[in-house]
Amino acid sequence: MASVGDLFQALADHTRRRILDELTERDGQTLFEICGRLATKHQIASSRQAISQHLDVLEAAGLIVTRRQGRYKFHHIDVRPLRSIAERWLRPEPRQETT
Amino acid sequence: MASVGDLFQALADHTRRRILDELTERDGQTLFEICGRLATKHQIASSRQAISQHLDVLEAAGLIVTRRQGRYKFHHIDVRPLRSIAERWLRPEPRQETT
DNA sequence: TTGATAGGCAAGTCGTCACTTGCCTATAGT
DNA sequence: ACTATAGGCAAGTGACGACTTGCCTATCAA
Numbered sequence: 624m625a626s627v628g629d630l631f632q633a634l635a636d637h638t639r640r641r642i643l644d645e646l647t648e649r650d651g652q653t654l655f656e657i658c659g660r661l662a663t664k665h666q667i668a669s670s671r672q673a674i675s676q677h678l679d680v681l682e683a684a685g686l687i688v689t690r691r692q693g694r695y696k697f698h699h700i701d702v703r704p705l706r707s708i709a710e711r712w713l714r715p716e717p718r719q720e721t722t
Numbered sequence: 723m724a725s726v727g728d729l730f731q732a733l734a735d736h737t738r739r740r741i742l743d744e745l746t747e748r749d750g751q752t753l754f755e756i757c758g759r760l761a762t763k764h765q766i767a768s769s770r771q772a773i774s775q776h777l778d779v780l781e782a783a784g785l786i787v788t789r790r791q792g793r794y795k796f797h798h799i800d801v802r803p804l805r806s807i808a809e810r811w812l813r814p815e816p817r818q819e820t821t
Numbered sequence: 822t823t824g825a826t827a828g829g830c831a832a833g834t835c836g837t838c839a840c841t842t843g844c845c846t847a848t849a850g851t
Numbered sequence: 852a853c854t855a856t857a858g859g860c861a862a863g864t865g866a867c868g869a870c871t872t873g874c875c876t877a878t879c880a881a
Contacts, residue, residue, distance in 0.1 A: 628736055635734040636869080637727055640819070647811050654828065673870050675828075680868095694827050694878040705808040712746050712801050720739070735839080753858065772840050774858075779838095793848040793857050822881100829876070838867075846859070851852105 625685035627720050630704050633684035639677050641665050643686065646700040653695050654678065724784035726819050729803050732783035738776050740764050742785065745799040752794050753777065 633639055638661070645660050646652060652660070658674050661667040669677075678698060681687045685704045690697045732738055737760070744759050745751060751759070757773050760766040768776075777797060780786045784803045789796045 627739070628734070631730060631734040631739075632868095635727070635730040638869090640726070640730075643811050655826085669869090670871065671828085672830095672872085676869075696828070700811065702808075702811050705811055709801075709804040709807050712742050712799065712804055731838095737839085754856090768839085769841065770858085771842085771860095775839075795858070825878105825880085827876105827878075830874085832872085834869105834871075836867105836869085839865090841864075842862085844860085847857085849854100849856075851854085 625683060625704070629684040630686070630708065633680050633686055636677065636680075638667055638669060638674075639681055641667060642674070642677055642681065643700060646687065646698060651690075651697045651699050653697060657698065724782060724803070728783040729785070729807065732779050732785055735776070735779075737766055737768060737773075738780055740766060741773070741776060741780065742799060745786065745797060750789075750796045750798050752796060756797065 634643075641661060642657060645657060645665075649660075654671065654675055657678070658669075658671055661669070661674065678687065678689075682689060686701060687698050688701050690699065733742075740760060741756060744756060744764075748759075753770065753774055756777070757768075757770050760768070760773065777786065777788075781788060785800060786797050787800050789798065
């Protein structure tokens with residue numbers, strides 16, 4: 624369900640890359656934590672809903688996984704989809720994309 | 723000028739990834755060659771102008787370089803921007819993006 | 822139970838993107 | 852010179868993406 628297109632499209636947005644930066648530096652943050660840190664450290668003043676939608680896109684792309692605990696929802700980065708992202712063109716190998 | 727955003731945004735399109743596939747398999751093709759091969763081998767029946775605009779985007783992202791010779795314009799893939807594309811999140815290092 | 826906190830849902834706006842359409846320039850062959 | 856080939860420029864269209872707005876649900880503390 625998470626295709627190569629979903630992956631690149633998720634990475635195509637500046638705010639979403641910043642979210643991954645933030646989770647790389649401190650994994651397992653909640654939505655409000657991410658909002659605060661994006662605002663103070665990266666001058667990204669998007670609304671909570673905007674960030675929430677970005678997190679949905681990242682999760683659909685398989686780049687983050689979520690864990691619910693009470694009224695909190697923690698977001699964890701998953702770098703596995705990123706490992707072989709560019710090898711498709713970096714070595715002369717057959718490629719298989721169904722999208 | 724070619725920012726990280728340009729790079730990911732260029733890769734976010736399916737047809738542009740196919741163009742890179744095609745140039746990986748056979749480098750230095752002209753616009754018409756790429757059009758023909760995309761149509762026959764990848765079932766992509768976009769117009770010549772559409773493909774031309776895709777090539778512009780790829781060139782702006784630094785993923786292809788062009789070489790003019792008479793009335794022909796040859797397109798060559800440049801994989802250098804792809805080499806360190808995901809390392810930003812694959813290892814806990816400081817990241818520097820100005821976009 | 823009441824209020825505050827953390828998050829979700831859905832419609833709507835606005836800009837960007839992929840693509841088309843129509844016409845124009847330049848090189849090469851005859 | 853004339854024609855075909857390779858490519859370019861620019862305006863227009865339709866759809867998608869990022870973001871907002873308004874309201875709703877759920878959990879926890881007092």
